Amino acid sequence: MRSALLAPAPDQTAIPVHFVDTASTSARLADLGAEAEAWAAANGFDGAAGRLLIVPGEGLTARAVLFGVREPARPGFAAGELARKLPAGIYRFELEETAQTDAALAFALGSYRFTRYLRDDERPGPRLMVDAGVDLDALGIVLDGVGLARDLINTPANDLGPAELAETARDLFALHGGTTRVIEGEALLAEGFPMVHAVGRASDRAPRLVDAQWGDEEHPKVTLVGKGVVFDTGGLDIKPASAMTLMKKDMGGAANVLGLAAMIMAAHLPVRLRVIVPAVENAISGAAFRPGDVLPSRKGLSVEIGNTDAEGRLVLADALALADAESPELLIDMATLTGAARVALGPELPPLFTDDETFAAHLASCAETVDDPVWRLPLWRPYERYLESRVADINHINTSGAGFAGSITAALFLARFVENAGTWAHLDIYGWTPSDRPGHPTGGEAQAIRALFALLRDRYGEA
Incomplete structure (x- = not known):
């Protein structure tokens, strides 16, 4: 571009x-x-x-x-x-x-x-x-980040599996002098990521947890977590064929946080950046996790599986627990998480969930300024009752709310795995432009990362 x-x-x-x-x-x-x-x-x-x-x-x-x-x-x-x-x-x-x-x-x-x-x-x-x-260098930083996100989402799963997604992160951070650690396969169990392992173990492409870091340790900690489900069959709760067509984009959260990371590092923002991506394929085999299973989590909560097609929040939960443990000043996760978000706001307007009023107002202002919209939805705590389980600490989907508030209950589930971060924000993105719009060709899309980049520049300034 x-x-x-x-x-x-x-x-x-x-x-x-x-x-x-x-x-x-x-x-x-x-x-x-x-x-x-x-x-x-x-x-x-x-x-x-x-x-x-x-x-x-x-x-x-x-x-x-x-x-x-x-x-x-x-x-x-x-x-x-x-x-x-x-x-x-x-x-x-x-x-x-x-x-x-x-x-x-x-x-x-x-x-x-x-x-x-x-x-x-x-x-x-x-x-x-x-x-x-016109500052072409500044424009180029944004274009490169958006281009990376779009390219990753548009790449089909046969050429972008967990290994390739991890390698993309490794190459990106190496380019800017950062470091990347990748935990793979059975090592996920030994290192405390049981839900990442459970979701990815049915595939013949081993699941991974990508943990990349860049910047001065003395700078404010900004951590990005992105859902990296490279393809989602739905697991044993298999999707119909029509719903599987675009599932190469189910790693859109990972693509977007990597695109945002590329902007942050290229602009040399004075932050200690950490990017965590659980990279898995939700496949079907004899090793697949099942509805009704109870899984342990990194945080120690037991999780009852209500539907294997809601796998994204499981891998995010383990990743968020890791990110939250070091109490980052700002923790942002992005995920193509729920169809309910699309029903509520459509494909162009990702919902934002956060309890931080100042952050929400700042992001709304930046989103309007750079024409990269988000819309805040509430973390409505009374709906936590929809996540109750009789056999585990929590059910990972809304099993008793007649299908109501699916995007909110997904955010509430994730919130249970965050307690130390100064600010936590969750964005339930679509990651796709269904038909051509000005500046937005049909296909993989970067959503909210230009707004987030503008917020980070405002908040932390230039190096």
């Missing part, structure tokens, strides 16, 4: 793009002259949002572009649509510096394509030349 953006050049060959609405279109066309006015009239262009007009110049060249948006001075993510609509060429946005930075980010994000498995993909696309005041 970085390649979609070009540094300013001394010549003025880039085609200008003017953002307009229905009120400003006439004046802009008048500036371009009578021929442009006639061309717009012939094409029925009135500046309505989403409409594009390429004004021809001499020969077959384009003289200018008009694109309809709701707010011409600050088009924001609407500019991302141009990465898909413009023909190949070099363009520049006629915007003020701050607005141009936001629009350039949207354009670059919209230019993303996952091409790993395409035999021939040499089609040129549009490129954007930015003004000198």
Whole structure:
């Protein structure tokens, strides 16, 4: 995505793009002259949002572009649509510096394509030349993090198993001078991760616990935990085929925390960063864990299994217990956890759960500023009764609430494994864009990590 953006050049060959609405279109066309006015009239262009007009110049060249948006001075993510609509060429946005930075980010994000498995993909696309005041290095840090998350989610499980996910984390942290420890297979039992082992033991690809660290030990501890279920069959409570189609994305939480980690390390934020990823495949075999099983956990709580298709919260629970033990200042987990979150808020708006009012308000502000939305849902403690078990300390799913509040009860289950962190936040992401939107091509998606990165920069400053 970085390649979609070009540094300013001394010549003025880039085609200008003017953002307009229905009120400003006439004046802009008048500036371009009578021929442009006639061309717009012939094409029925009135500046309505989403409409594009390429004004021809001499020969077959384009003289200018008009694109309809709701707010011409600050088009924001609407500019991302141009990465898909413009023909190949070099363009520049006629915007003020701050607005141009936001629009350039949207354009670059919209230019993303996952091409790993395409035999021939040499089609040129549009490129954007930015003004000198646009910080391409800062944009590149965000684009690289988002690109990493998207690439990981888009990669199918045959090429991204627990081993490959662990190796991605190892390579990322090594690149920035960090360290990574991976606990694999039966060693998970010896080192106190029984639920990670139980979920992953049915696969012929051994489960793993990835524990990566970077930064100065004296800096504030920020720990990210990501669900790394590389494929989810549902286990013995097997999913129907239609529900299994996108299950390569069930490691979207891990992909997103690794993308956020890449941003943090590239920006040299003054934090001691730790990333923990339980990397497993929820498969089916004679070794699979079963509904009704009672599993031990790292924290010491016994957990009754209500449904093997709710495996993500089990592996997260062991990982959160590990993270919480060192009392990080900030502990954030991300997971493609519940269908209930999608029913409540849809695919574009991940719910946030936290008891920290200040953190929630700060993240909401950052999310609005960078156009990376989240929506807070309550950790409604009375619903803890839905997690009661007659045979264990806790049931891991809502077995008595008639299917109510599934995302909330999942968050409440995770909350039982966190008690020492200064702030804990859980994000129940979707990790996927179902259909093209401006700046968001169909496929794997980074959700909330740009907002979290903005919060971390605000909170801890630059190194």
